[in-house]
Amino acid sequence: MIMEDEFIVALDLSDMTHDLGFDVVGPYATVAEGREAIARHRPDAAILDVQLADGEVFPLADLLIQLDVPIIFHSGHADTTSLLARYPAARSANKPCTSELIASYLVQATSHQF
Structure with a gap:
């Protein structure tokens, strides 16, 4: 699942x-769209921007x-230290970062093999 309100960033994350x-x-x-999507299907992992079009992603992160x-x-x-204090099992990458970093976090989070 990708939660991102910046079109180009969302497209890049989707392609990667x-x-x-x-x-x-x-x-x-939006958080609202994310809630609806989760109600239909539990994702295997989620990439979350903190600030979405309708507010902060934290209610959705709590649900996930x-x-x-x-x-x-x-x-x-967002501050990585604060995020990881609230969500110790999460991973955090500050924008801008390489797609390789996000990819490595995604693979680690899901134990997905290429």
Whole structure:
């Protein structure tokens, strides 16, 4: 699952995730869209921007953690230390970062083999 409200970033994340062999759910630009998507299908992992079009992603991150879905924060609006204190099992990459970093986190989070 990809939660990102910046179109170009969302497209890049979608392409990278698809190229790694994952089925892509999203991208979604709002927490509301994410909730609806999760109600239809539990994702294997989630890449989350912290600041979405309708507010912060934390309510959705809390739901994903309850469902035992690995999360990767990808944001320019958050402090990594604070994120990892709140979500110790998560991974965090500050924007801008390389797609290789996000890819490695995604593979680690899902134990996905190429």
